[in-house]
Amino acid sequence: MKFLHTSDWQMGMKAESVGLMAERVRDERLQAARRVVQVAKEQGVEFILLTGDVFEDNAVDRLLVRKVGEIIRTFQGPVYIIPGNHDLLSPGSVWEHSVWQEATNITVFRKSESFELEQCILFPCPLQEKYSTKNPVAWISAKGVTKTAIGLAHGNVEGIPSGEPDYPIPRDAAARYGLDYLALGHWHSFARYDDAEGQCRMAYSGTHETTKFGERDSGNAVIVEIVQRGSPPKLTPVKTGRLDWRTIERTIDQPNSLEALLEELASITQPDGVLVRAFLQGVLFPEDRKALVRLEELLASRFLFGVLESSCLIPAPDGEGWIESLASGSFREAAIKLRSQAAHAVNSDERAVATQALLQLFELHERSRA
């Protein structure tokens, strides 16, 4: 038996960290969903399990619900869905949309009760509340069944640091409740939970497309193969995401260091799928002023999204280049003063303002000489 496990599509999610590119990022999630279906078709899976949070919220645009429904529908084979804590089963939820009734291959589980298929029995655990301290899989009793038992759940596997217990799922849930595989949703990174023998009977597939900066092992779907009841499942992650969310952090301590970073960014292929967040700290040398401007321009123009955070840069305190180019007089005195203020600022805001003031002085100085 072979099926595809995916979850946490978070359709319609808010992407405030990428500003005006948010809509593009949302569109990419739909594209990624199409790729998931494509993978399922290519892999010849018998069905797809979607374990919660297909949507970011129950109040997302109904047209989006229709689009997602239509994408899933293209799979033609059965698709089994449980509502998660973001798209929980409640009055007015996305699951009341007509697309789910129209698509005959889609089953949205609305009750925690077993669902028998020809080759296996499904134990779905749909969520009806946003938060709960209840173990969503506690009701499952599959030890006595003869067919392959597969659970669908959405929650936090115990041991994941997440503050207050929220839909806690035991680390040995699959073994404890007699399941051959427990398909999990909620966490966006792919994660396996191997038992003592090294066999994996429960796993988070992770989101099919990375949702934000710093999210590891995301952008996958998992192909699960189970030979028969009791045999260990074989899990194969397949890349479905396209966006590359990169965070670059550099400490500048030598003049002309920014040139290397510029080259690195210029060498990135397919930049229209890359989102870059660059953090610079250390010392700003007078020689690097133009490179800094170029870096800013490159980030803003070449990539799907790019942002430079340089407020931690301090003008080189002993860099006389900041001073020498200015004739003696009030401007030179001002430059000395601003450089000192940046170096001795009590907080990052003051430092950033002083550094920016110094940069502006040199920008104007160059214009005055032009």
Next chain:
Amino acid sequence: MILHSLRVAHWRSLLNPVELGPFSERLNVIHAPNGTGKSSMFEAMRRALFDAHHVSGDEIESVRPWGRSLAPQVNVEFTEAGVRYRIEKTFLDGASARLLRFEQGSFQPLADSRNADTKLREIIAASDAPGRGLSKPEHWGLAEVLWAPQGSLKLESLSSSVTENLRAALGVQLSGEAGNRLEELLEDRYQTYFTKGGKPRTGKQAAPILALESERERVLDERRQRLEHQQRFEETGRAVEDARQKRSQARLEATALRETVIQSRQQAEAFVRLQGELIQRREAEQISRERFEAIGQSLELIASAREDIEKSDARIKNGKLLVSDLASELKEGVNAASEARQKRDDTRRQRSTLDDRAAEVEDARAYVDDSKTHQTLAARIGKLRQLESDLNVSKANRVALVAPDDEAIRDVRKSVTAREKALAALKASLIHLTVEPKKKTTVHRQSTDESQVVAAGKSATFSGTPEVRIEIEGFGIIQASGPEGDSEAHDEALKKAEAKLSKLTQPYGTQDPDRLQLLREKADEIERKIEHLEEQISELLGDDCNDGLNQQLAELDARIQERLGRFPAWKETPPNVGDLKSTLEKHRKTVEAAIETAEDAFDKAQSTVQGLEKRHSEAEAGLKNARFNLEAAQMRLKELTKDGQSDEMRAQTRQECLMSWEAAKAKAKDCETKLTSIPGDPQKDLQKLERQLKALEEAEAGARDDEKQAEGRLQTLATEGAYSKWAACEEKLADLDARIRSERLRMEATKLLYDTVTSCKAAIVAAVAAPVERTATHMIGRIVGSRLGTVRFKENFVPLGVHPGAVNEPVDVTNLSGGEQEQLFLITRLALGQVLAKDERQLVVLDDVLNATDTGRHARVLTLLEECADQMQIVILTCHPERYRALERAQFFELRSHPA
């Protein structure tokens, strides 16, 4: 620059060439009366040094001498940077310029025409004048500070080149070589965001951040609305859940209650049935009891009727006997009462004699009173008639006497006086000729043609005017004439006075005022008498009138005569009222005693008759009543016994009714026992339960409606996609926040840069201006003392004001007196001149200054000028040379008058 000589020709009032010099390198005073051309000399010098020779226009045209076609000419000799030059310029017609340099003992040409203008400006560091017009002070270079034209001692601003020169002279650089351009760029950048006052720009040229913040506010508002929609969506979802829960709960409760209602309904039906049975039992019991009680009552009524018949028979018999006895007694009583009435009436008749006697007593009393009143009234009327008679006599006397009043007498006296005065005046205006012949003679008056015989020894006087002419027989004519006067007027006045007097006295028969006064007094006496009589009459009459008194007297007389008609004896002997009253009272007591006795006897007899009549009547009524009762009892008995049953039969029936009553009572009690075994009121309980069930069913229906409505609302809200819209707002907001942060950083950096540059500049300027301020403070202190404190300069070396030690804030220059302002601007120029003189002596020109400075301070200013002359060449132009005579080492030049 040091000035050596100046030659000017054809310049305003200076028609002929005027040459001044050689000047001292220290102090020079050029003096002349007003209008001589002092200021024109230095105007010409400024034009020669700073203006191109080919300038045109009204301004240069105006320097040409009035009404002449002469070309203004100026030659100036001066030394600059140790080199001596001469500039020769002609303006307007045949304009030319020639610059010469002193070389090897003589002046050699250096440049001419436009080259001369340019070269000269280079030498003296002046700038080009704009266009074709004349130069302004800002083009004069250092002369802008050091030369004070007439009326322009005040320094309001200095050109940037002069300021830079001053700074350069002070050895400090403010902005560097490209500083001005950089300053402009920084100023432009700063003004993109801020006003000159440092506030963020608003309006059309608002700082970009304001538009972003405004947009952010709008998006925030939109986000709030989206969030509210989102919350409403969630709340509505919960409302749907609540409604479903409520409906489910109501349905469960209704189902459970329906079972209870069925059981309760069965119990209620049994209860109703027993209640009906009990009512039937109670009705049967009631019927038996009523029948039992009715038979018993009938038996009692039959016995009672029989007893009443017996009693009525006995009463009728006794009543008949009593009525007969009382009729006999009544007849006897009536006879006795009739006799007593007769006796009483007889006695009452004696009372009429008492009335007659009482009337006589009353007449006697009235007769006596009327007689006394008649006597008094007759005497009063007699006295009244006497007084009226006297009054009539006095009034007749007064009418007969004609006398003037006091005013008439005063008028008469005035007329007499007027007449006497007129007479005296007339006499005085006439000529009086008196003739006293020794023998009788005839005197003929010719003017009147009258003749008069005058006896011997007698005198005759002839009066006239304006002359008296008489002819004395045998003697001749004597004519006397005298002073002329207005005798006719006096005569006329006399006649008028006499006429008025005659008119006034005509009624009284005399013109003598004393006699008229006597007449007046007599009339007054008669009037007083009349008044006295009238008072007496009025007092005697009182409130009465004459006719009323006469009528009263007549009435009294009539009454007296009427009583004398009835009692003639009173005419002789008037009645004694007291005796008559005493006799009457004795008779009255006797008669009243007899009447009282007779009335008591009658009342007693009458009372006896009334008692008998009452008893007789009562006896008859009792007899009648007894007969009526008998008939009624007989009727009742007949009615009660009409069923034809015997008393025993009735008693038997009654016993049977009693038994039926007891049986019904026992059955009713049995029903009651059964009802008591059922708790409460099952019907009421059933009603309550049914109401509860109905309420639950309604609640379920209501919950269903609520659910439907909430579902409808939820559907609508879901369609809105509130989360997606809210998320879009959040993203827009995040983008705006980032842009605002960036813009704010840029703004704050610009402000910091601007403020830092400004503060650095201020610090440098402060350092630069310090020596100038110190020099100026020292100078002003020497002139006015320490009162003004230190002098403060602006960045461009223009005086800002002074800072007295006693106050915290500097005092603006405009708040100083006119004299102190003048002194402050003078020492400013001198102080700046000293700064500039460090490298080379400079020329200071003061044209007609210190006009508002008092004598004391003026002397101190002269001392200061003498000291400054060690470093500078000073040229003073004045029309008051005496004010500068104290300058011991000064060279004085008098400008002679050469009128155009």
